[in-house]
Amino acid sequence: MTPEESRDFTARLEQAAILLLELEIYRKPDDLARRFGLPKPVVRYWWRHTDEKTRPVDQSQLSPREVKVIRKATQTLEGWEKIKRYRPPCGAKLPGGKRCKRSVAIRPPEAWGMGALATRCRLHGGLSKRLIKKLNNDDEVM
Numbered sequence: 001m002t003p004e005e006s007r008d009f010t011a012r013l014e015q016a017a018i019l020l021l022e023l024e025i026y027r028k029p030d031d032l033a034r035r036f037g038l039p040k041p042v043v044r045y046w047w048r049h050t051d052e053k054t055r056p057v058d059q060s061q062l063s064p065r066e067v068k069v070i071r072k073a074t075q076t077l078e079g080w081e082k083i084k085r086y087r088p089p090c091g092a093k094l095p096g097g098k099r100c101k102r103s104v105a106i107r108p109p110e111a112w113g114m115g116a117l118a119t120r121c122r123l124h125g126g127l128s129k130r131l132i133k134k135l136n137n138d139d140e141v142m
């Protein structure tokens with residue numbers, strides 16, 4: 001996953017979370033975080049940066065369109081568990097020409113603005129505060 005893909009994916013999670021909170025499918029950011037295995041501080045942060053206004057839907061009388069947008073947002077958020085579990089390999093070059101197979105790091109909540117997934121594992125700088133500038137600079141043995 002490139003840094004752009006990680007950011008895009010994270011932005012889609014954010015949109016989906018905000019939608020479900022606006023519609024009051026989940027009443028509190030923490031409820032939503034728990035349901036989808038997202039870090040609570042992240043979901044709280046997302047929600048705090050909206051106007052926090054809800055426009056609840058009547059869940060017993062959803063229109064087909066509402067059903068569709070809710071289902072889509074739910075699926076997007078469910079994707080997180082899978083992404084989390086099957087993260088791409090770090091890929092840093094190791095001495096001897098092999099590539100690091102460890103999963104890329106999940107960033108701490110305060111760094112999700114850069115994307116939830118780092119481009120490298122913990123040992124290879126996945127949690128560094130700066131983005132690794134050139135992802136394909138693989139000549140450098142780490």
Ligand SMILES: [Zn+2]
Nearest residue numbers: 090100121124
């Ligand atoms: Zn690594």
